Amino acid sequence: MRAAVKGLNDAHLDTPYREGGWTVRQVVHHVPDSHLNAYVRLKLALTENKPTIKPYNEAAWAELADSTAPIEVSQTLLDSVHTRWDRLWRSIEARTFCKSPHPPGTWRAYR
Numbered sequence: 001m002r003a004a005v006k007g008l009n010d011a012h013l014d015t016p017y018r019e020g021g022w023t024v025r026q027v028v029h030h031v032p033d034s035h036l037n038a039y040v041r042l043k044l045a046l047t048e049n050k051p052t053i054k055p056y057n058e059a060a061w062a063e064l065a066d067s068t069a070p071i072e073v074s075q076t077l078l079d080s081v082h083t084r085w086d087r088l089w090r091s092i093e094a095r096t097f098c099k100s101p102h103p104p105g106t107w108r109a110y111r
Helices: 024-047 058-062 071-091 094-098
Strands: none
Touching: 024 058, 024 071
8 A cells, every 4th residue: 555655745645546436545544444344343253143244334434534634644554453453363263263243134144
């Protein structure tokens, strides 16, 4: 991520990557949002019986004020969540993968 946005100025960062799409800055902020949600979902799957996987409104999150922050904030956050996430994944025993998280409103096991 850092390499992809290295050297971009604010005008570049605030340009949508496609017509009607998010700005580059919003995408940079979206990635740690998404990874944080996945990290929390993993922790729920490891600590709860049949945990509910709560969705979030990605488009609405991209419009919040923190999506205009300097990208370094989210780059640091992404590095930090990856460090924690990696440590957690590496600690999981094979038998743990038998748990079945599920989307809201369902009880069907996904395997």
